[in-house]
Every structure is written in structure tokens, then in C-alpha cells.
Amino acid sequence: MENKLLTLLENDATLTPEQLSKMLDKEVGDIKKLILDYEKEGVILGYKTLVDWDKTSREYVTAIIEVKTTPQPERGFDRIAEKIYNYPEVESLYLISGGFDFAIVIQARTLREVALFVAEKLSPISHIQSTSTHFVLRRYKDKGVIYGAAPEVDEREIFGE
């Protein structure tokens, strides 16, 4: 039940408690309470909309920045992570295995803004050794959703066997 409800909402946050209750064969009140509990416990962290900004006039640039660090003896990576993720332009931050320690996904308005972020905000953070910035040329798929494809149309015949 727990996973079913969360999976349904993860795939489509617009499902109403009424719809969910009927899909899962539960009372509406129970579903509302479960969702509220998840929100309180921080299992559900928020609800957002997937927007393909390429279809709008908005100018933006996305970059993936790899960061190499020397972790602090006492606090490991967490302190450095905190310093990075508190910048609002940081969309995602991951601690990763391999040649680098962190991967940052950042969205900014211009290339220059990304450059300034790296030069003025990221690099000065203590224990950061080096960075490597990759600009995103095109987003094909994000959060399981394909971008740039034509909107889905039901092409099945209206009446059919």
C-alpha cells in the first residue's frame, strides 16, 4: 500500500485523493491522512511541474560541474556539500564515486552566470581542489520524461474492437 500510493504520486502528483482512494480501494480520509503523514515525515518533499523551457522564450543554460575535493577530517563531505547546495542556482548535488567527488547540476540564465558561479562561489569554498564544467547542449530525458518529443496523442480509433 505504502509503495503503491507513493509510486502513483511520484508518477503523477495531480491525482486527487478521490481518485487515489478509488484506485487503491481505500477511504478518501485515509488517503488524505497518509499523504499528510508522508509530508510531515519528509517522505514526500514537495510537488513540482515538469516544464520544457525550450518551448518558451526563456533563455537559460544548464551545466554539470564535477568537483574534486579534499574532505575535511572531522566532517567528511557533508560540510562541503552544505556550502554548495545552499546556493539557489544549484539544482541538484550528488556525491559520486569515481574520479570526482561531487556532481552539481546548475541552471543559470547565461554562460557568464555559470562561469561566475564557478569562479566566485564554488572555487573559493575551502577544500575544493578542482572543478570541471560541462554545458548541457540538449536535454533528452529528465525524471523519466522525454523532452522535445511531440505531445502524446491518442491515435487509436475512437471505436474499436
Place this chain on the structure above:
Amino acid sequence: MIDYGKILPQKIVEIPKSGIRKYFDMITPDMKDVISLTVGQPDFVTPWHIREAGIQSLETGKTFYTANAGLEELRREINLYMSRRFALDYDPKSEIIVTVGGSEAIDIAMRATLDVGDEVIIPTPSFVCYEPLAKMVGATPVILETFFEDEFKINPDKLKSLITNKTKMIVLPFPNNPTGAIMTKEELEKISDIIKDTNIVILSDEIYAEMTYGTKHCSIATIEGMKERTIVVNGFSKAYAMTGWRLGWVCAPAPITEQMLKIHQYEIMSSPTTSQFAAISALRNGDDDIAYMTAEYDKRRTLIYNKLLEMGIESFEPKGAFYIFPKISQFGLSGEEFCSELLKRYHVAIVPGEAFGKCGEGFARISYAYSVHHITEGLDRMAQFINDIKNGKVK
């Protein structure tokens, strides 16, 4: 001038068009917001690995005819699939034919076994093709009605009473389109008790075998003594969302398969090659796809069943396929009136039950091969329509 009345055989002319498409003409171009809940095909796109296998077969130039019965590799995979999923074992060399959808499989099964005057027992409500196809070979359809009160299952006594010395075939359309009924092993055993000492053939249409909810599908061919008289029809359309690929299969004892293969050979040659290569990937790597899609249908099934209940409409809770068959007789309209008024007033298309046999009167088929929001919108409009009826605004 040619007189078509003289050249077209009466046997064919008399066959009515499928009732499912009857209202198609009612949908005018200005009806832009029609919510259709009618179709009998998945809303999923064929899983990518299957499409890719089809594309790859084209890229590598696999554009030839295959063996009449289908690619041997595919028949071997069908054998493995049937034993893995349904505990059935058929010899890929002599007991399996890859057909152009389940429909061709039904057709060649009937043509290979039925003579003029033979009787075919067809349970209804059921898919629209059995009766016309039986008539086309000159056989006589004998209708076995099933009822809401019996969960639309075959009543063994009723079946017994319909068997005559002319009965050649019994069609078993379970899981059932349009009712969502299934037959359990115990219920099938009762059927097998009735026919085990006869020369009656079973045509078991198991195209929805993967879409069962709460129970696993049981094929009558797994019941002792039944395999020798059973023709099992299955296909890729529903389980793998592959309707447009037109691919199915038929499994039967070798003496029947041998005759079916001749018909298939002369009318089809071999099923589409691209589809056959894609189908190999479906059977080999598609079990997870089936699980995913069936779980999706199950949620919608629960949603639609509960929503209808809330609207005060009684339905048999479907146990298979992806349709629900609510009882609409309480509203004082015939199935046709109900469906055409619903379409006219609220632009929601569903199929009247009588399209699936006379005993479907008073019911309607609603397909849940649609997104949750689409189903919700359709049923919300239907609820308004029912309010209109209750308030005397309809008729």
C-alpha cells in the same frame, strides 16, 4: 451494369457489421471533446526493446517470407512461454502456427474443424467475431447466454442442454471481452466432465490470459484429457501492447494443426516477418512489461469499479481483460438509447452491451485501457448524464 445483388453471396451479405463501430457516424467534426471509453486495445506503446527488435530486423534486411508456420525460433519461444506462464507444452514443429493476430487463429481453427451444418456453441456476451466466422463456414452458431448473476460464467447444466449430436465445437472466450469474467480450474473441470467422452472440440480464446486480477489464468488444455481436443488461441496484441503488429498464434494437436496450416499457407503464406522478429524479443524479455501493464490496468479497474458503485451503478467486478460491463437497465433506456444519448449530450462514447450478443442488453462495455484522468473525466460526465435521467431530462 453489374448487378451486385446477384453476385454477392447471401451468406456474407446477411452478416451484420460489428456493433462496436455503430456510433462512429454519430461523432461529428464539431464534437472536439469526445471522451472515448470504447477501444479494445492497450493505450501503451509497444515496449521499446520489442520495437527495436523489429527495427533491427529491417536494418539487417530480414524482409523475406518465413516458414508458413512462422520462424522456428519464434515457435520455440512460444513453446517456452506457454509452459512458463500456463503450464502448457506444444511441439514447435507440429503444434504451433504463428498467425495474423488472434483473429486469423480463430478463423483457421473454425475452418479446419467445422463442416456445413455443424453446431458451434458460443457463450455470449462475447467478442463479436465468433458468430460471423462460424456462419462463413456454413456452421450454425448456438448461443449460450451467460448472466450477471452467475458472474458471466458458463453454467454447466445449460451447456449440457445445448449439446446435440451436431455439436462440433464449444468456444471458450475467457478472460472475457466484454464482461471481464474468468473461469477457474474447478469450473473448467465441470465443463471438461461434460465433453470428455465426446468428439467436441474446444476453441479456447485466451488472448487476455495475461490480464487477470487476483487469480492466474487457467487454460482448459491443462485439464486432464482436454489438450487433445483443445485449440488454444493467444497473441501479442493485448499482453505486449502490439495490436498493430498483427501477430498471434494457435496451438493445437498435430492432426488439427496440419489442417489449419494448409489454410494459413494458402491465405496468408506467412505472418509479417518484422512482427515475428519483434515478437521473439517480446517473449524472451517481456515478462516485466506484462507485469507493469497489468498492474496499471488493475489500478484503473479498481478506480472505475468504485466510481461506478459510487454513481449507484452495479457492475460485476471484472476479473480479467480490460473492460467493465456495468448494468444500465435500471435507467429505463435501452443500451443503444443510453449510449447514443450519452454520446450526444456529454460526448462520452461507450459500447452498448447488445453489440456482444442479445443477452448483453441492459449493459454497456466500458474499456479502461485509458489514463486515469481520461477515465475520471468520462465517468464524471456519465454521472451528470445519470443525474439528467433521474431528473427526467432524458426522454
